Amino acid sequence: MKPNFKPQTDLQSIADFAIAHQAENDRFSAFIKEFNDEDIDAKVQELDALISPTISCTDCGNCCKSLMVCLNEQEADRLSSHLKMDRPSFDEQYLEKGSNGMMIMNQMPCHFLQDNKCTIYEYRFEGCKEFPALHLPHFKRRVFTTFMHYDRCPIIFNVVEQLKNEMNFERTQTQ
Structure with a gap:
């Protein structure tokens, strides 16, 4: 993660990005299934521990509004x-x-x-x-659920996007 990382917290931007990158996220879901469970869990938990404290859930409350x-x-x-x-x-x-x-x-x-x-x-x-359960083991078993909430939770969104970077995932080029 970059030292001056600033998380995306604008819910509309996150929702728009999610729609525009649906195919990429589908590819990423398949991509991470090829990796060792413990390695994925460790990386997700590490990113969660770094990102969660930078986002105020009470600034958002979207999970309580939409789940x-x-x-x-x-x-x-x-x-x-x-x-x-x-x-x-x-x-x-x-x-x-x-x-x-x-x-x-x-x-x-x-x-x-x-x-x-x-x-x-x-x-x-x-x-x-x-919620958002990123601190729990067996992330790969919850990928579908994670992506169900990706467009509404800034923590999930930022962890997943950083995970793509850290795993050198080949992103879709957008105009």
């Missing part, structure tokens, strides 16, 4: 208790339940997002804590 949040029974119990609500009332107000028992928040942006900040931060769900 479906899944939660489990324990998380729902914990948050409903914190909110001093009984579970049926909590479920009715905040959740959608699938026939398979899966639960998701019933609104985007998230009910608990205010001024790009989580109002229940200490009680947030595991998926929220993990």
Whole structure:
């Protein structure tokens, strides 16, 4: 990574770039599958550790505005208790339940997002804590999901673009 690296944080620029480079990103997804899992994980985690601190999630909040949040029974119990609500009332107000028992928040942006900040931060769900999940092992297993969020998360976008550079990936020439 260049010493004076300045991350791209403009969401419209990121979204436009993602559209213009879809074929390149598809090629990159295939390209990284040829590399050793541990090497890819180490490089992604290194870039994440360098890039994440340079980007303020509360300046963006786009994940909370545009992603479906899944939660489990324990998380729902914990948050409903914190909110001093009984579970049926909590479920009715905040959740959608699938026939398979899966639960998701019933609104985007998230009910608990205010001024790009989580109002229940200490009680947030595991998926929220993990996102964008670049610090976790098995990056290659999550490439599809990573690219689903590439156009909306400045951290993912910048890590992937730097990863392309570090791996000497042959980029598509654009006009």
